Amino acid sequence: MLPKRDSWAEPYKIKMVELLKMTTPEQRKKALTEAGYNTFLLKSEDVYIDLLTDSGTSAMSDEQWSGMMRGDEAYAGSKNYYNLENAVSEVYGYQYLVPTHQGRGAENILSQIMIKPGDIVPGNMYFTTTRLHQELSGGIFHDVIIDEAHDPESEYQFKGNIDLNKVEKLVQEYGVEKIPYICVAVTVNLAGGQPVSMQNLKELRKYTEEKGIKIMLDMTRIAENAYFIQQHEEGYRLKTIAEIVKEICSYTDGATFSGKKDALVNIGGFLALNDWDKFEEARNLVVVYEGLHTYGGLAGRDMEAMAIGIYESVQDAHMKARIGQVIYLGNKMKEFGIPIVKPIGGHGIFVDAKQFLPHISQDDFPAQTLAAEIYLDAGIRTMERGIVSAGRKATGENYYPKLELVRFTIPRRVYTQAHMDVIAESTARVYERRNDIKGLKMVYEPKYLRFFQAKFEKL
Known part of the structure; x- marks a missing residue:
């Protein structure tokens, strides 16, 4: 009898190779x-x-390369924008889309429309560009990740979780009016790619709804986070990655996204929102910093490849x-x-x-x-x-x-x-x-x- 194994193998075959330089x-x-x-x-x-x-270093699929050939490079109203908009709505569930050249373009716009000088921005461990955009807009970052995240030896499975006691302490000290949103990253890069549990997101959503605070997601590696939830959180083993991804997004009010990670493209990102008024502000600013609101600094072919990559990422x-x-x-x-x-x-x-x-x-x-x-x-x-x-x-x-x-x-x-x-x-x-x-x-x-x-x- 063969031993029971749970091996992984690539769900693709290689058609082209790039030769590498060997050095002394x-x-x-x-x-x-x-x-x-x-x-x-x-x-x-x-x-x-x-x-x-x-970031931007993944290999694209034959479907994505085919999509690149279908780029509609119209300055306004490119069909690829609407394909991307549909992908974001179907896979993530957000209502409004602002494309950007990459994730930090979305971070810049989000910070400008949400943060006022002196505001407090809690987050589950800083990320370099995210914190800088918050600070340039006058915000002050506060780390509210659980203590286990700072211990490399801790085997705790969901080290990306938010510590609600730390959030409550900030609310008591500064008041909810000084907290424009809580920034939740899935997974947490600087903690070692550590995931956030669905239970933690549910508890945070309940808390923020009671306090009137928004949750903005850094969803750059959301499909990877969903995999850990599927494998390690009770009640999710039989759910698909796609189902878990959509549930994660449902507990938030918007998100920044670098398509250069999960979505398997070399360039691209977006800001997704559910609030029409904030969307109006964002799509006005994207014209200033990135490009028209239907391309946001991207070629049509790049938007098409990202739309396809979004679907592939949740397989x-x-x-x-x-x-x-x-x-x-x-x-x-x-x-x-x-x-x-x-x-x-x-x-x-x-x-x-x-x-x-x-x-x-x-x-x-x-x-x-x-x-x-x-x-x-x-x-x-x-x-x-x-x-x-x-x-x-x-x-x-x-x-x-x-x-x-x-x-x-x-x-x-x-x-x-x-x-x-x-x-x-x-x-x-x-x-x-x-x-x-x-x-x-x-x-x-x-x-x-x-x-x-x-x-x-x-x-």
């Missing part, structure tokens, strides 16, 4: 030095396996394979004793740089250092998610996040299981020589979102 250690050292030890500043051609981000077989590949890499990392954020999240593996390099202080950028060392070993590009990403307070002081992580982000439908083996083995080699690794010092720091362009030198 000397070439990688030169490239990294020229990039100031910042993996964002490396040239793509110098990278073997690119795990910098899953159960696709999501099982997508998360399955991440879990496979995470388990390989654990076999080698590499400290990672637990439980394994949705869009990548997050290595705990504090545990990996305990001899390097946070002021010497351990996660930035580790990302550089991983590139040097085998040409694998990852990214820092720690003190560099956290940035500075208005006073000029550094934020010191509890989590100091290196993110191994897996693009969708791009790499094979063999690539995952190479990644784990390379990281294990770096782990073996961890005690010889020295930290970095920052020699250039831009004003905003420093992790994109900062430069470093070895200590």
Whole structure:
């Protein structure tokens, strides 16, 4: 009798390949030095396996490429806009759509129409661009995620959950009139791709309805969050990803969306709303910042590909394979004793740089250092998610996040299981020589979102 297995396999076959450049250690050292030890500043051609981000790096399907050929590039009223509008309504349930060039375009417009100077914006852990847009509009971000999210060793399944006691404390201190909305991310990127439970969303919705507070969703990886609910939350095992996604959205008042993640496209996003008056404000502003309200900075072909990708993203077989590949890499990392954020999240593996390099202080950028060392070993590009990403307070002081992580982000439908083996083995080699690794010092720091362009030198 065969053993019972629950293996994942890709629900597609490969029709085309892109050849990769193989580099020598000397070439990688030169490239990294020229990039100031910042993996964002490396040239793509110098990278073997690119795990910098899953944003805009996925492989599109034959249906999406076919859709690109059906692009209606009319300046106003493109048929692709209406196809996208129908997809958002059918899959997510929102009434009104404002397309944007990507997610941060939606964040900018949402912040401008909802936030006044001095407002308090609670959220389940900050995200870099989201918090910056809130701050540029005069808002003050407050983290209301549960404490388990800041503990990489905690095995709690839904570490993205909102702590309602923290929300109530803010309401008591500032009053509901100072809280324009609560920002809920699914999944939570900087916590390690950790999901939010449906029960937590239901409880938050009940609370906010009583208080008269809006819930705005960062739904960039909502299908991944739905998978974790399906697998781990009571009462959802027999529901489809599509059904769970729509239920998540039903407990919110609107959402920002980067189509470059779940929707499997290279560019695109939107702001979705249920309030007509806010929609009117948003579609007026999108003309100023992005483009006409029926294209929002996107070509018709990009809107068509995103509409198709939305439907593909909620297919159960696709999501099982997508998360399955991440879990496979995470388990390989654990076999080698590499400290990672637990439980394994949705869009990548997050290595705990504090545990990996305990001899390097946070002021010497351990996660930035580790990302550089991983590139040097085998040409694998990852990214820092720690003190560099956290940035500075208005006073000029550094934020010191509890989590100091290196993110191994897996693009969708791009790499094979063999690539995952190479990644784990390379990281294990770096782990073996961890005690010889020295930290970095920052020699250039831009004003905003420093992790994109900062430069470093070895200590």
